[in-house]
Amino acid sequence: MKYTVLGAGAMGLRYGILLQEAGFEVDFVDIWDKQIAAVKQQNGVFVSRDGANKHLVPINISSPEDYQGDPDVWIVFTKQMQLADALKRSQHLFNDKQYVVTAMNGMGHIEKLNQYFDSNKVISGTAMIATVLNGPGDVDFMGASGAGSMNVVNQNEKPDEMTKKIVEEFSKANLNPKLTTNFQGTLMAKVILNSVCNTLCTMFGIKMGEFIQAPTAEKLSKQLIDEAFDVCERAGITLLNTREQEWQAIKYASTTAMPLHFPSMYQDMDKNRPTEVDYINGYIYDLGLKYHYEASTHDFLRNLVHLAEFSKDFDPKSLL
Numbered sequence: 001m002k003y004t005v006l007g008a009g010a011m012g013l014r015y016g017i018l019l020q021e022a023g024f025e026v027d028f029v030d031i032w033d034k035q036i037a038a039v040k041q042q043n044g045v046f047v048s049r050d051g052a053n054k055h056l057v058p059i060n061i062s063s064p065e066d067y068q069g070d071p072d073v074w075i076v077f078t079k080q081m082q083l084a085d086a087l088k089r090s091q092h093l094f095n096d097k098q099y100v101v102t103a104m105n106g107m108g109h110i111e112k113l114n115q116y117f118d119s120n121k122v123i124s125g126t127a128m129i130a131t132v133l134n135g136p137g138d139v140d141f142m143g144a145s146g147a148g149s150m151n152v153v154n155q156n157e158k159p160d161e162m163t164k165k166i167v168e169e170f171s172k173a174n175l176n177p178k179l180t181t182n183f184q185g186t187l188m189a190k191v192i193l194n195s196v197c198n199t200l201c202t203m204f205g206i207k208m209g210e211f212i213q214a215p216t217a218e219k220l221s222k223q224l225i226d227e228a229f230d231v232c233e234r235a236g237i238t239l240l241n242t243r244e245q246e247w248q249a250i251k252y253a254s255t256t257a258m259p260l261h262f263p264s265m266y267q268d269m270d271k272n273r274p275t276e277v278d279y280i281n282g283y284i285y286d287l288g289l290k291y292h293y294e295a296s297t298h299d300f301l302r303n304l305v306h307l308a309e310f311s312k313d314f315d316p317k318s319l320l
């Protein structure tokens with residue numbers, strides 16, 4: 001099938017290049033001008049694995065306004081804050097026969113996708129695949145080839161032939177997809193993992209492998225897991241994991257799967273960009289409020305991340 005990636009950043013490049021290398025036709029569309037300019041100027045993307053073996057991979061990249069393709073499947077991987085703009089600028093390229101796949105972190109993206117794609121054509125998921133964009137046109141795939149994995153779930157929870165074909169092609173691309181039929185429970189399980197690993201590693205500027213060795217890691221994680229599970233129970237969401245399995249998933253990711261990874265939220269904070277915390281810890285807190293429950297630790301952490309964002313932007317000279 002033919003794929004077009006919308007959002008050719010770290011994860012968009014990872015998915016698109018792995019599919020391209022597996023023999024599928026892939027184009028890339030981005031709203032980030034510097035990325036398009038760098039890729040065009042150097043005739044491709046520099047790809048490394050764990051910081052080594054940097055090599056140039058040719059790709060087709062355009063802005064939405066310049067793109068003319070008609071893919072079978074869109075793969076959407078923007079940051080949550082960029083999605084509305086990316087979809088609006090690309091809307092002339094969408095049609096009723098196309099499917100859309102996304103494994104963005106946080107929550108908020110599905111409603112935006114549904115403004116352009118029928119829920120029967122929306123396939124979401126979660127990616128345990130760590131990737132770093134060093135800068136425009138330069139991406140680092142973290143972890144050994146084939147090490148990451150993902151969950152795939154239809155918004156309508158009814159996998160059709162097209163879904164099975166996408167899963168088959170993603171398997172050929174070494175993305176290790178696992179099909180589930182619990183939409184909210186699959187997505188929220190990843191939101192909870194990110195609400196622990198991404199947020200705490202970002203606050204302290206540490207890698208996941210460092211966080212998990214801290215004597216307080218289990219206590220901190222379990223407090224956040226418990227609050228998030230309390231919210232989901234009130235919202236009627238049956239999570240994919242039990243509380244204990246969620247903690248084990250965090251331990252496995254941090255100890256074994258990606259100990260050297262700075263989560264994507266840290267990468268944003270480090271480069272003075274806004275983070276996705278409102279779509280992760282903030283989403284959990286806001287969902288709880290709808291059911292008269294305050295996930296106050298998630299709210300406190302969300303506000304700490306915002307304080308850190310603010311302090312990064314703050315000019316101390318303004319105090320003089």
Ligand SMILES: NC(=O)C1=CN([C@@H]2O[C@H](COP(=O)(O)OP(=O)(O)OC[C@H]3O[C@@H](n4cnc5c(N)ncnc54)[C@H](OP(=O)(O)O)[C@@H]3O)[C@@H](O)[C@H]2O)C=CC1
Pocket residue numbers: 007008009010011012032077078079080082103104105106127128129130131132133134135136263264271273276
């Ligand atoms: N990276 C990862 O390991 C994982 C990420 N995800 C999720 O996937 C989605 C896409 O995230 P991801 O692919 O990480 O993000 P991107 O790599 O797409 O983010 C890149 C964006 O950041 C901005 N940017 C500006 N300057 C730089 C720079 N020097 N280096 C890098 N980026 C710059 C640009 O937007 P602008 O100029 O407008 O700020 C650019 O479009 C998110 O929802 C994320 O949470 C999920 C699993 C793993």
Ligand SMILES: CC(C)(CO)C(=O)C(=O)O
Pocket residue numbers: 105127128129130131193194197198253258261262263264265
């Ligand atoms: C790779 C992983 C799972 C780490 O939490 C992630 O989702 C991220 O970096 O945003």
